[in-house]
Amino acid sequence: MMGIVETKLKGPLPPNSVGHDAYNYWIRNREKKQGGGVMFLTKKDINVKGVIYGKNTVEMIMIEVEDRDKKSRKFVINYVPPKTASWEESEYKSMLEDTKIALTKIMEDGGRIVMMGDFNCKEICWEEMTVKSGDDSWGNALLEMITDHSMTQWIQENTRYRNEEEPSRLDLIITSEPRIVDKIEYKTPIGKSDQILIELELNEEKYMKRNEQYRNEEEPSRLDLIITSEPRIVDKIEYKTPIGKSDHILIELELNEEKYMKRNEQYRKGRMMYEKTNFDKIREFFQQENWEEIYKEETSVEEKWNILTKIYK
Structure with a gap:
């Protein structure tokens, strides 16, 4: 499966032009303006049960994919263009508002969701979950959508590099499941693009839902929880045999602080070794x-005190 932004197409693709007819594809072209546009491609053997296109000026496609177990997942490709001279101020604000409404509806409808694309939102500091712009900015609106609906943003690197401009993180991957992403790779841009290629691997079996309480013939239930303020601090969870006569399993948690937290080791420098103090001499x-x-x-x-320390020195 592949999502592409800024396709810059003006019509349908010629027959058999994508992967020698090995893929199905869906296109949402930009109307009345140059550039923009988004596309989704899936292999022929993937069962796509529904497609929704962005309305008005919203450059978005959502496809709903069903797996062999009849479980569905929503994949969303979205492009939010930057404000340029081709956009009137009111027209651009209307596009942002329509995009906010479309994304919010998908999040509110729930389910298993993977959103991807260029959200053009470099004013957000994702490490601190703060916004440099004002309360009415697109950055603040996007951050509120993600936090209000308990979504997780995965991209940790800059994704756009152009000449002497400062690199920026424009492309994002946002999921409704906090640990569904198993691996992300940042690869060389395609063609003349100034934005890197992002390859995403999901591991559904590893993070499948489990029930943690088992008692005789009762229906198993999930009573024990682990809740963190950091979205990716948990490196591994293992479910083990209950202790003694307990009907709750043992949950073993492993944090990966070295990977996800910055440490200040300056305190280790210049420390006094008080155990070697010669108190008789003092x-x-x-x-x-x-x-x-x-x-x-x-x-x-x-x-x-000042006199004492002066004499001691």
Whole structure:
């Protein structure tokens, strides 16, 4: 399966032009303007049970795929163009609002969702989940959509490189399942594109839902939970035999802090080794001073402390 943005097409593809007729494809071209457009391609053996196209100026396609177990997943390809001279201010704001409505509806409808594409939203700091722009900006709207619907954003690298411009993270992958992505690879751009190719691998078997409570003939239930503030801090979860007579399984959790957290190791430098202190020598040193004479004119604790540390140094 492949999603492509900025196809810049003006009509349908010629027959047999994609993969020697090995793929089905769906196109949403931009109307009345140059550039833009999105496309989805799937191999012929993938069962696509439904397709929805973005309305008005929304450049989006959603396909619903059904697997062998009759479970469905929604895949969304979306392109949000930057504000250029070809867009009137009101027209551009209307496009952003329509895009927000379309994406929100997909999230609210629920299910298993994978969104991908160029969201043109470099003002978001995904590591801190903050926005550099104002409350009414597209960046703030996108971040609120993701947090309000408990979605996970996976891309951690810059995805666009052009000449001397500062690299930016425009292309995103957003999922409704927090651990469904098994691997992401960043590859060389296709053709003359200034945006990298992103290859995504899902591992549904590894992260399938499990019930954690089993008792006699009762229906198994999921009572035990693990909740984190960091979306990808959990590296591995293992479900093990209950302890003793418990009817709850043992859950073993492994965090990968080295991979997902920055550590400050500066505290390790210049530390005192107090276990090797020669206290007899210190007592002898201070006994040589005439403290009554030294502190005779000093009244405050701070002044006396300053004198003590000066003598000790």
